[in-house]
Amino acid sequence: MVLSPPSSKAIYEMGMETIASDTACYPAKLVHGHIKWLVDNGEQWIFYPCLNYERNEDPSAPNHYNCPIVATYPEVIKNNMDDLFQDNLVRFSQPFLPYDNDLRLADVLTKDLKPNHISKEEIMRAVSKARKEQIRFKNDIKKQGEYALKYARSHDKKCIVLSGRPYHLDPEINHGIDKLINSFDMVVLTEDSVAHMGILERPIRVLDQWVYHSRLYKAAEFVGTCDDVELIQLNSFGCGLDAVTTDQVEEICRSHNKLYTVLKIDEGSNLGAAKIRIRSLKAAMDEREKNGVKAVTDRKPYERQVFTENMRLKYNILVPQMSPIHFTYLEEAMKACGYNAVLLPPVDKNSVEEGLKYINNDACYPTIVTLGQIISALKSGEYDLDKTAVFMSQTGGGCRASNYVALLRKALKDLGMEQVPVVSFNTVGLEKNPGFKITPQMGMRLAVGVVYGDLIMRVLYATRPYEKVPGTCQAILDKWHDKIVRNVIHFNKRDYYANLKGITEDFDRVERTGEKKPKVGVVGEILVKYHPNANNNIVDIIESEGGEAVVLDLLDFFLYGMYSKKFNYERLSGSYKQMWVNKLGIIAVEWLRKPLRKALRESEHFDEPSHIEEAAEAASQIISIGNQCGEGWLLTGEMVELIHSGVENVVCLQPFACLPNHVTGKGMMKAIRKMNPKANIAAIDYDPGASDVNQLNRIKLMMATAHKNMIETK
Structure with missing residues (x-):
C-alpha cells in the first residue's frame, strides 16, 4: 500500500487544473493534488471508494449518512482526471461500498476484486480485522481525550474542543489552529475524543442524519457540562451542510450558558483574524471564571408544535x-x-x-x-x-x-x-x-396532478415560442384548467384519458410560425429548475433570446428515488422489501403515464418522456447510480439524455455551495463534452448575492453559441 504525502500548498497546486467546481470546499480540491502525486510517482492502481453511509455510531440518530462530497467525490476524480489516468495506464477504482454493513461489504468487495484473484474468505477476514482495528482506534481516541482532560484539570488549564469534520485534522486544512490554541496555554481536544461523554437528549431541532454531525452535537453537550471547556467549530468555506450544524451546535452551547465560536477556513492561510477570535475567547473564559459564571446542565429535548x-x-x-x-x-x-x-x-x-x-x-x-x-x-x-x-x-x-x-x-x-x-x-x-x-387517495390525487402538470409544461414550452398569434397557448391553458382540477379531485379514468389526449391535440393544432429555433435543456436543483422566480425566469429568457426551453418532467424526480432502491439492494445495504415496494411504485406511476405517452406519441410536434430505466442507463455511461444525494444521478442522466436526443444546449442551474451538484452537475460536464464535442453546457450559480447581470450574460453567451451551432449544422 502506498499513501500520498501530507497535504500542502504544493500538493494542492499539482491538481488545480483538474478541479471542476471552484466553489467546492478546500478538502475536496486537495484530493486532485493527492491523486496527481500518486500517478506521477508511478502507481498503477488507485482505490478510492464511494461511501454513502458511515458506520452507524449512534442508533438513536435518524440516519448515518456521509457528507455528499466525502461520499461521491471519487466520481469527480474519475471524470476529470481521466486523461491523466489514460496517459499513465492507471487503473482508477471508485466502487460504491456498503460501509455500514460488513457482510454486504465483503460480498461487494469479493465481486469487485475478483480480477485480483482475492478469495471471499480473505476479504471477510480482512474486513473483520479492519473493523476491529477501527473500533480499537476509536476507543483509543476516547481514552486520549479523557487523559488530556485529566491533564488539563490537574495543571489548572482550560480546554478547547476544536470540533469539525475528520479532514479538519489535516494541518494544511486547519492551518495549525490547534497549535495556535496551544500557544494560549489551552489544551486542545477533538470532538470525537469527548463525544462519548456527552449525553444528547433527543429529539433535537435539526434532522440529525450525518454521522459527523452527531459527534458535533454530543461534543457540544459534553462542553455544556463543564465550566473549564469551551468549543470552537471549524467550518470549511462552501460547506453547505454546516449551515445546519453551526446553528444547532450554537443552540446547544447557548442552552448550557456556554460560549460559541465558529472559524470559517479555506485555502487562505492568514490566521490573523482567527488569532484575534481565540484571544478574545480566552479573555472571555477568564472573565467568566472570575465572575463565577457556571454552565447550565438541564437542557431539555426539543419539543415541536404538533399538528393535531x-x-x-x-x-x-x-x-x-x-x-x-x-x-x-x-x-x-x-x-x-x-x-x-x-x-x-x-x-x-x-x-x-x-x-x-x-x-x-x-x-x-x-x-x-x-x-x-x-x-x-x-x-x-x-x-x-x-x-x-x-x-x-x-x-x-x-x-x-x-x-x-x-x-x-x-x-x-x-x-x-x-x-x-x-x-x-x-x-x-x-x-x-x-x-x-x-392516504392512498391523497397520493393518487397528487400523482394525477403531477402528470397533468408535466404534460402542460412539456407541450406549453414546445409550442409557445412558435405560436403565430401571441396568447394562443395561454387561452388553451385557461380552457383546460377547470377540467383538469375536476379530474384531479374526482378521478375518472375515461375523462383522464380524454383530457390528456385533448390537451395534446389542442396544443398540436396551434398555428405556428414555421421557424426553427435552438432547443435548450434546463436541468439542475429541483426548486431552481422549476420555479421561475428562483431561476430569474430562465424559460422566458431562453424564449426571448430565440430559443425553445426543454424542461423534463417533475415526476422523474420521484421515479429516480424509487429506481435507486434497486441499486441499493444489489450493491449497498438496502432491503429486498424496499426494492420491490418501489418497483411496484414505478409500475403504478407508469400506469398513470400510459395515456400521456400515447397522446404524445400520436402528436405531430411533441415527444414522450423517457422511462426512468432509460435515464438511468444514460447516466450510467458516466456516473454510478449510487449517486443519490439531492438530484443525484438523475441530473447527469438528464443532461446525457437531452444531448442524445438532439438538445445539445443545456443550462445547469445550481445553488451556490450545493454539494451534490459539485459532483453530478459541474463535476460531470467534462465527461459529457467528451461524449459529444458539440455539447454547449453552461453552469449557472444562483445565490442571493449572485449578479443577475452575470447570470443573464452567461445565458446570452450560451444562446449565441446555440444559434451559431444551428446555422453551421444546416
Missing part, C-alpha cells in the same frame, strides 16, 4: 410555491383531501430579503427563497398565526433540503411565532402529525 386532528379543521396550511404549473393542481388536490391548503404567491425580492434576515446565510438559495416566502406571508398580517400551519416536504435524503423544516422552526422561534406548526410531508417516517396523514 382538531387543527386540521380550523387551520390554514400554507404551501410554499415550487413549480407554478404543477402546484396549481396540487393545491386543489390537498383541499379535496380536507385540508385548507393555501398556495403562496410567487416569490419576490421581499421573500429573499426575509430569508436572508432569519435563515443562516450559508444555507442554499432554495432554502432562503422558500423559507423567506413563508416568513413573508406570516409577517404580512393576512393570516391568523394561532390558526395557521406550514406545509413542508422532506425526503430524508443526504441533501440538506431535508432540514428546511428545522431551519424554518428556528426562524419561527426567532420571530416569536413558535405556535405555528410546521407539518412535514414525508413518506419515510421522519415525523408524524395526528392531523396530517398521507
Whole structure:
C-alpha cells in the first residue's frame, strides 16, 4: 500500500487544473493534488471508494449518512482526471461500498476484486480485522481525550474542543489552529475524543442524519457540562451542510450558558483574524471564571408544535410555491383531501430579503427563497398565526433540503411565532402529525396532478415560442384548467384519458410560425429548475433570446428515488422489501403515464418522456447510480439524455455551495463534452448575492453559441 504525502500548498497546486467546481470546499480540491502525486510517482492502481453511509455510531440518530462530497467525490476524480489516468495506464477504482454493513461489504468487495484473484474468505477476514482495528482506534481516541482532560484539570488549564469534520485534522486544512490554541496555554481536544461523554437528549431541532454531525452535537453537550471547556467549530468555506450544524451546535452551547465560536477556513492561510477570535475567547473564559459564571446542565429535548386532528379543521396550511404549473393542481388536490391548503404567491425580492434576515446565510438559495416566502406571508398580517400551519416536504435524503423544516422552526422561534406548526410531508417516517396523514387517495390525487402538470409544461414550452398569434397557448391553458382540477379531485379514468389526449391535440393544432429555433435543456436543483422566480425566469429568457426551453418532467424526480432502491439492494445495504415496494411504485406511476405517452406519441410536434430505466442507463455511461444525494444521478442522466436526443444546449442551474451538484452537475460536464464535442453546457450559480447581470450574460453567451451551432449544422 502506498499513501500520498501530507497535504500542502504544493500538493494542492499539482491538481488545480483538474478541479471542476471552484466553489467546492478546500478538502475536496486537495484530493486532485493527492491523486496527481500518486500517478506521477508511478502507481498503477488507485482505490478510492464511494461511501454513502458511515458506520452507524449512534442508533438513536435518524440516519448515518456521509457528507455528499466525502461520499461521491471519487466520481469527480474519475471524470476529470481521466486523461491523466489514460496517459499513465492507471487503473482508477471508485466502487460504491456498503460501509455500514460488513457482510454486504465483503460480498461487494469479493465481486469487485475478483480480477485480483482475492478469495471471499480473505476479504471477510480482512474486513473483520479492519473493523476491529477501527473500533480499537476509536476507543483509543476516547481514552486520549479523557487523559488530556485529566491533564488539563490537574495543571489548572482550560480546554478547547476544536470540533469539525475528520479532514479538519489535516494541518494544511486547519492551518495549525490547534497549535495556535496551544500557544494560549489551552489544551486542545477533538470532538470525537469527548463525544462519548456527552449525553444528547433527543429529539433535537435539526434532522440529525450525518454521522459527523452527531459527534458535533454530543461534543457540544459534553462542553455544556463543564465550566473549564469551551468549543470552537471549524467550518470549511462552501460547506453547505454546516449551515445546519453551526446553528444547532450554537443552540446547544447557548442552552448550557456556554460560549460559541465558529472559524470559517479555506485555502487562505492568514490566521490573523482567527488569532484575534481565540484571544478574545480566552479573555472571555477568564472573565467568566472570575465572575463565577457556571454552565447550565438541564437542557431539555426539543419539543415541536404538533399538528393535531382538531387543527386540521380550523387551520390554514400554507404551501410554499415550487413549480407554478404543477402546484396549481396540487393545491386543489390537498383541499379535496380536507385540508385548507393555501398556495403562496410567487416569490419576490421581499421573500429573499426575509430569508436572508432569519435563515443562516450559508444555507442554499432554495432554502432562503422558500423559507423567506413563508416568513413573508406570516409577517404580512393576512393570516391568523394561532390558526395557521406550514406545509413542508422532506425526503430524508443526504441533501440538506431535508432540514428546511428545522431551519424554518428556528426562524419561527426567532420571530416569536413558535405556535405555528410546521407539518412535514414525508413518506419515510421522519415525523408524524395526528392531523396530517398521507392516504392512498391523497397520493393518487397528487400523482394525477403531477402528470397533468408535466404534460402542460412539456407541450406549453414546445409550442409557445412558435405560436403565430401571441396568447394562443395561454387561452388553451385557461380552457383546460377547470377540467383538469375536476379530474384531479374526482378521478375518472375515461375523462383522464380524454383530457390528456385533448390537451395534446389542442396544443398540436396551434398555428405556428414555421421557424426553427435552438432547443435548450434546463436541468439542475429541483426548486431552481422549476420555479421561475428562483431561476430569474430562465424559460422566458431562453424564449426571448430565440430559443425553445426543454424542461423534463417533475415526476422523474420521484421515479429516480424509487429506481435507486434497486441499486441499493444489489450493491449497498438496502432491503429486498424496499426494492420491490418501489418497483411496484414505478409500475403504478407508469400506469398513470400510459395515456400521456400515447397522446404524445400520436402528436405531430411533441415527444414522450423517457422511462426512468432509460435515464438511468444514460447516466450510467458516466456516473454510478449510487449517486443519490439531492438530484443525484438523475441530473447527469438528464443532461446525457437531452444531448442524445438532439438538445445539445443545456443550462445547469445550481445553488451556490450545493454539494451534490459539485459532483453530478459541474463535476460531470467534462465527461459529457467528451461524449459529444458539440455539447454547449453552461453552469449557472444562483445565490442571493449572485449578479443577475452575470447570470443573464452567461445565458446570452450560451444562446449565441446555440444559434451559431444551428446555422453551421444546416
